[in-house]
Amino acid sequence: MPRVSSKKELVVAAALSLFRQKGIRATTTKDIARRAGVSEGTIYRHFASKDELAAYIFERTETLFFRFLSSWLPASGDATDMLRQYIRGFFAFSRKHHKHYSFIVAAYQTELRKSVQSRMKPQTMLERIIRHGQVQGSFRLMDTRLASAMVLGVLIQTVFHLKTGQLAVNFSDVLLETEQTCLRILQNGARHHPEQSNEEADT
Amino acid sequence: MPRVSSKKELVVAAALSLFRQKGIRATTTKDIARRAGVSEGTIYRHFASKDELAAYIFERTETLFFRFLSSWLPASGDATDMLRQYIRGFFAFSRKHHKHYSFIVAAYQTELRKSVQSRMKPQTMLERIIRHGQVQGSFRLMDTRLASAMVLGVLIQTVFHLKTGQLAVNFSDVLLETEQTCLRILQNGARHHPEQSNEEADT
Amino acid sequence: MPRVSSKKELVVAAALSLFRQKGIRATTTKDIARRAGVSEGTIYRHFASKDELAAYIFERTETLFFRFLSSWLPASGDATDMLRQYIRGFFAFSRKHHKHYSFIVAAYQTELRKSVQSRMKPQTMLERIIRHGQVQGSFRLMDTRLASAMVLGVLIQTVFHLKTGQLAVNFSDVLLETEQTCLRILQNGARHHPEQSNEEADT
Amino acid sequence: MPRVSSKKELVVAAALSLFRQKGIRATTTKDIARRAGVSEGTIYRHFASKDELAAYIFERTETLFFRFLSSWLPASGDATDMLRQYIRGFFAFSRKHHKHYSFIVAAYQTELRKSVQSRMKPQTMLERIIRHGQVQGSFRLMDTRLASAMVLGVLIQTVFHLKTGQLAVNFSDVLLETEQTCLRILQNGARHHPEQSNEEADT
DNA sequence: AATGAATGAGGTTTCATTCAT
DNA sequence: GATGAATGAAACCTCATTCAT
Numbered sequence: 001m002p003r004v005s006s007k008k009e010l011v012v013a014a015a016l017s018l019f020r021q022k023g024i025r026a027t028t029t030k031d032i033a034r035r036a037g038v039s040e041g042t043i044y045r046h047f048a049s050k051d052e053l054a055a056y057i058f059e060r061t062e063t064l065f066f067r068f069l070s071s072w073l074p075a076s077g078d079a080t081d082m083l084r085q086y087i088r089g090f091f092a093f094s095r096k097h098h099k100h101y102s103f104i105v106a107a108y109q110t111e112l113r114k115s116v117q118s119r120m121k122p123q124t125m126l127e128r129i130i131r132h133g134q135v136q137g138s139f140r141l142m143d144t145r146l147a148s149a150m151v152l153g154v155l156i157q158t159v160f161h162l163k164t165g166q167l168a169v170n171f172s173d174v175l176l177e178t179e180q181t182c183l184r185i186l187q188n189g190a191r192h193h194p195e196q197s198n199e200e201a202d203t
Numbered sequence: 204m205p206r207v208s209s210k211k212e213l214v215v216a217a218a219l220s221l222f223r224q225k226g227i228r229a230t231t232t233k234d235i236a237r238r239a240g241v242s243e244g245t246i247y248r249h250f251a252s253k254d255e256l257a258a259y260i261f262e263r264t265e266t267l268f269f270r271f272l273s274s275w276l277p278a279s280g281d282a283t284d285m286l287r288q289y290i291r292g293f294f295a296f297s298r299k300h301h302k303h304y305s306f307i308v309a310a311y312q313t314e315l316r317k318s319v320q321s322r323m324k325p326q327t328m329l330e331r332i333i334r335h336g337q338v339q340g341s342f343r344l345m346d347t348r349l350a351s352a353m354v355l356g357v358l359i360q361t362v363f364h365l366k367t368g369q370l371a372v373n374f375s376d377v378l379l380e381t382e383q384t385c386l387r388i389l390q391n392g393a394r395h396h397p398e399q400s401n402e403e404a405d406t
Numbered sequence: 407m408p409r410v411s412s413k414k415e416l417v418v419a420a421a422l423s424l425f426r427q428k429g430i431r432a433t434t435t436k437d438i439a440r441r442a443g444v445s446e447g448t449i450y451r452h453f454a455s456k457d458e459l460a461a462y463i464f465e466r467t468e469t470l471f472f473r474f475l476s477s478w479l480p481a482s483g484d485a486t487d488m489l490r491q492y493i494r495g496f497f498a499f500s501r502k503h504h505k506h507y508s509f510i511v512a513a514y515q516t517e518l519r520k521s522v523q524s525r526m527k528p529q530t531m532l533e534r535i536i537r538h539g540q541v542q543g544s545f546r547l548m549d550t551r552l553a554s555a556m557v558l559g560v561l562i563q564t565v566f567h568l569k570t571g572q573l574a575v576n577f578s579d580v581l582l583e584t585e586q587t588c589l590r591i592l593q594n595g596a597r598h599h600p601e602q603s604n605e606e607a608d609t
Numbered sequence: 610m611p612r613v614s615s616k617k618e619l620v621v622a623a624a625l626s627l628f629r630q631k632g633i634r635a636t637t638t639k640d641i642a643r644r645a646g647v648s649e650g651t652i653y654r655h656f657a658s659k660d661e662l663a664a665y666i667f668e669r670t671e672t673l674f675f676r677f678l679s680s681w682l683p684a685s686g687d688a689t690d691m692l693r694q695y696i697r698g699f700f701a702f703s704r705k706h707h708k709h710y711s712f713i714v715a716a717y718q719t720e721l722r723k724s725v726q727s728r729m730k731p732q733t734m735l736e737r738i739i740r741h742g743q744v745q746g747s748f749r750l751m752d753t754r755l756a757s758a759m760v761l762g763v764l765i766q767t768v769f770h771l772k773t774g775q776l777a778v779n780f781s782d783v784l785l786e787t788e789q790t791c792l793r794i795l796q797n798g799a800r801h802h803p804e805q806s807n808e809e810a811d812t
Numbered sequence: 813a814a815t816g817a818a819t820g821a822g823g824t825t826t827c828a829t830t831c832a833t
Numbered sequence: 834g835a836t837g838a839a840t841g842a843a844a845c846c847t848c849a850t851t852c853a854t
Contacts, residue, residue, distance in 0.1 A: 007818075025228040029845060039819050044846065046817090109312050142380060149364050150384060153356030161352050177345060181353060184387035210835080232828060242836045244830080253828065413814080431634045435849060445815045447851080456849065515718050548786060555770050556790060559762030567758050583751060587759060590793035616839075638824060648840045653825065655838090 008046040010036040016057050020103035024054045058107050061100045066121045068093045079133030080183065086129060087155065087179050090122075091171075094159045102163070105156055123148055130186065140188040151182050211249045213239040219260050223306035227257045261310050264303045269324045271296045282336030283386070289332055290358065290382050293325075294374075297362045305366075308359055326351055333389065343391040354385050414452045416442040422463050426509035430460045464513050467506045472527045474499045485539025486589065492535055493561065493585050496528075497577075500565045508569075511562055529554055536592065545592040557588050617655040619645040625666050629712035633663045667716050670709045675730045677702045688742030689792065695738055696764065696788050699731075700780075703768045711772070714765055732757055739795065749797040760791050 014036035018027040029050055033040040047053040072089030074081050094101040126148040133139030139147075158178050162171070217239035221230040232253055236243040250256040275292030277284050297304040329351040336342030342350075361381050365374070420442035424433040435456055439446040453459040478495030480487050500507040532554040539545030545553075564584050568577070623645035627636040638659055642649040656662040681698030683690050703710040735757040742748030748756075767787050771780070 023228070025226070028843080030843085040845085041819055041821095041847080042817075050845070106312075146361060146364050146377070146380075149360035150357045153358075153360035154353045154388075155356075157352035157356035158349060161346075161349050174346075174349070177349075181388050185357075185384050231826080233826095236837090243828085244836055245834080247829070248834065429634070431632070434847080436847095439816090446849085447815055448813080450850070451813065515715075549783075552767060552770055552783065552786075555766035556763045559764075559766035560759045560794075561762075563758040563762035564755060567755055580755070583755075587794050591763075591790050637822080639822085649824085650826080650840055650842095651838075654840095659824070 007036065007038045007042050010038060011043055011046060011053070012057060012060075015053055016061075016099055016103055019054060019057065020099055020106055023106065024050075054107070058104065061104045062121055064097065064100060065093055065104060066125065068097070069122055069125055077132070077136075079129055079136050079138050080187075082129045083133065083182060083186070084179055086126060087182060088175065090155050091159065091175055091178075094163070101159070105160075123152055126151060133186065138188070139186045147186060150185055154178065154181055154185070210239075210241050210245050213241055214246055214249060214256070215260060215263075218256055219264070219302055219306055222257060222260065223302055223309055226309065227253075257310070261307065264307045265324050267300065267303060268296055268307060269328065271300070272325055272328055280335070280339075282332055282339050282341050285332045286336065286354075286385060286389070287382055289329060290385060291378065293358050294362065294378055294381075297366070304362070308363075326355055329354060336389065341391075342389040350389060353388055357381065357384055357388070413442075413444050413448050416444060417449055417452060417459070418463060418466075421459055422467070422505055422509055425460060425463065426505055426512055429512070430456075460513070464510065467510045468527050470503065470506060471499055471510060472531065474503070475528055475531055483538070483542075485535055485542050485544050486593075488535045489539065489557075489588060489592065490585055492532060493588060494581065496561050497565065497581055497584075500569070507565070511566075529558055532557060539592065544594075546594040553592060556591055560584065560587055560591070616645065616647045616651050619647060620652055620655060620662070621666060621669075624662055625670075625708055625712055628663060628666065629708055629715055632715065633659075663716070667713065670713045671730055673706065673709060674702055674713060675734065677706070678731055678734055686741070686745075688738060688745050688747050691738045692742065692791060692795070693788055695735060696791060697784065699764050700768065700784055700787075703772070710768070714769075732761055735760060742795065747797075748795040756795060759794055763787065763790055763794070 011032060015027070015032045018031050018035060021027075022031075029040050029043055032043060032053075036042075043050075043053065047056060069086060069089040072085045072092065074085055127144050130139055130147050130151075131144050134141055134144070155178065158174060162174060214235060218230070218235045221234050221238060224230075225234075232243050232246055235256075236246060239245075246253075246256065250259060272289060272292040275288045275295065277288055279285075330347050333342055333350050333354075334347050337344055337347070358381065361377060365377060417438060421433070421438045424437050424441060427433075428437075435446050435449055438459075439449060442448075449456075449459065453462060475492060475495040478491045478498065480491055533550050536545055536553050536557075537550050540547055540550070561584065564580060568580060620641060624636070624641045627640050627644060630636075631640075638649050638652055641652060641659075641662075645651075652659075652662065656665060678695060678698040681694045681701065683694055736753050739748055739756050739760075740753050743750055743753070764787065767783060771783060
């Protein structure tokens with residue numbers, strides 16, 4: 001029986017860490033090997049190329065993210081509840097799986113935009129929640145993809161600012177604020193008829 | 204801008220185009236020279252390095268963006284109006300200066316995150332508008348950076364989806380929708396079923 | 407040959423097949439192991455190195471070839487008969503032991519030219535036949551090595567063209583033709599415009 | 610104006626020399642660069658890959674060989690004369706362009722067999738001469754490709770033995786001998802006792 | 813004996829940058 | 834100013850060989 005140690009996980013962990021810090025292209029195979037404490041050749045016993053390693057990590061992370069979010073969603077079918085839990089799960093993931101989170105956000109926005117086909121599944125999940133809410137009547141009718149993109153945009157930016165410590169507010173305040181913000185985006189409500197908005201602007 | 208040298212502009216235009224398509228790292232100086240119709244050496248007559256070229260383009264683009272937005276802002280001081288005009292200017296820029304827009308968004312999110320220090324000035328401008336609105340009382344009180352980040356997140360995601368043609372709706376509808384969304388985020392007002400959200404906020 | 411180990415023969419067979427297809431250098435130990443259905447380590451239990459494996463196969467093949475040819479040679483001592491049988495044996499080997507044949511020809515011409523010292527014994531055998539014929543007076547006097555090289559050159563080229571199917575003629579015709587050709591090369595006789603060639607031959 | 614020195618020829622000369630000594634695969638780009646006195650990068654300014662360099666040298670050499678042979682052929686149309694001159698040209702090339710000769714023979718037989726499509730034009734030229742002789746009636750009728758292959762087999766083997774100095778005879782003797790041998794192969798004439806060969810064919 | 817993960821030297825290729833012209 | 838051949842460090846990757854199991 002051959003060695004079972006398998007340094008594959010060492011490679012994956014090192015690569016995840018470096019990819020997220022410096023980006024995929026800027027990370028060299030030598031970097032990864034050094035950080036993982038293995039030889040460069042070892043990388044290629046487990047992955048056909050650096051790109052394949054990146055894709056592997058991306059998919060694994062996406063699945064992890066997806067499952068993590070799923071575990072937060074309530075069984076019940078209330079879309080507003082689901083959205084809240086989605087947001088909480090999102091924040092929780094960004095804290096518990098710090099490295100995975102920042103890797104996947106960076107990778108999605110940039111280097112893997114084209115190569116990986118499985119559309120960031122967490123977004124798909126969000127779309128489903130929104131569509132559900134629209135059917136239930138609790139969310140207003142608008143393009144579902146756009147809606148989910150907007151919500152994700154808000155979440156990603158918020159977490160980014162939380163992480164970089166530029167925010168003076170505490171975590172749970174931001175969480176509540178973000179929930180409200182996202183609901184504002186999605187919920188019905190006669191907002192914004194110019195007169196109204198002016199009125200409200202005065203509030 | 205006085206044309207110091209015709210070649211320099213050729214280089215800048217070629218680099219802008221390539222950087223945004225493939226990213227900065229993935230673009231080689233040979234690529235740039237070929238596209239610009241100049242020799243590789245010429246690049247180095249005008250810029251000390253590829254990174255400096257990228258930084259130059261970034262700053263120039265940011266300034267262009269900033270001035271463009273400024274020209275859309277109303278002289279008047281109503282924050283809601285200003286926000287609306289900011290959004291319209293943002294959309295207009297993304298259409299008129301397609302290449303500059305996609306370059307700056309990509310660069311900001313990724314490769315230049317650290318190297319360029321001038322905080323993407325359009326965000327600063329947005330922050331100022333929001334702070335202004337908060338002072339005026341038309342926007343609710345919240346962390347200004349967070350607020351501006353959220354609004355930018357929405358704008359960037361929306362434009363991205365507009366560009367990739369995944370939206371079935373037309374431009375002016377999306378524009379209106381986005382305006383409303385951003386106002387929902389920023390304005391005061393008892394939106395979203397307060398009872399619920401309060402309850403859960405206690406959880 | 408007693409089978410020392412079943413695996414060893416699997417390795418040899420796989421290597422023979424691959425070496426002849428792609429050459430020795432271009433064949434990797436991983437290729438061999440995969441084709442043989444064994445692990446890479448197993449190769450090294452039986453052979454000290456890839457080169458030694460190649461040398462082993464070369465020598466084994468040469469011996470096989472030599473014995474095969476020997477079994478075709480008549481007991482009688484007529485050089486012309488011996489040559490005919492040599493040629494027939496050569497053709498027969500190239501058909502019955504297709505892989506061995508193409509391996510040994512390729513290896514001899516190229517990669518093993520220097521490393522293997524045992525002069526391709528089939529050539530030695532041919533030399534002996536020719537010398538015999540010269541002593542008998544049935545073959546003309548000429549450098550024996552050169553003569554054998556020429557005959558081998560003819561045989562190898564002919565078989566090559568037979569194998570690649572570029573010849574419109576059938577096997578037994580080619581065989582007869584080749585016999586005649588080799589005899590023309592070796593035999594005495596006022597061939598070809600006697601006046602001219604004889605004169606020049608005397609020069 | 611840039612440097613015009615062009616180290617391309619240095620690279621080509623070094624590669625030709627090394628390829629023929631050690632084979633293409635066994636020659637490293639580092640070898641080539643060192644021998645040529647240039648950096649490895651320089652190779653890639655002029656050739657897309659090592660294989661392309663090899664193909665370039667092969668084609669160039671083939672053309673050189675072809676032109677060299679052409680310059681030896683008589684204007685007159687006598688096939689026997691043409692063949693004699695072809696052979697003399699062949700020998701002359703192998704001596705004057707020693708490196709080119711041994712490269713092309715080795716490359717043709719082995720590493721470039723498949724990759725280069727232009728059938729070793731010197732063989733085509735020989736085929737044409739043989740066909741011409743057959744039409745004239747001075748050469749017997751036989752498969753032209755086979756005939757040319759046989760003659761080339763003889764020439765290559767003879768030159769090989771001349772070069773390796775294993776032959777005790779002098780150059781012009783070998784040349785004459787080879788001419789006769791080739792003419793024996795090609796010319797008409799009832800050689801070899803037919804009865805015998807038929808009988809033995811039944812064996 | 814057999815395995816195959818691991819090694820690491822070394823191979824091919826890329827590319828930002830320099831510099832003679 | 835402009836050129837592009839040249840550089841050489843460093844990137845990615847291969848592969849014969851070793852060795853713990």
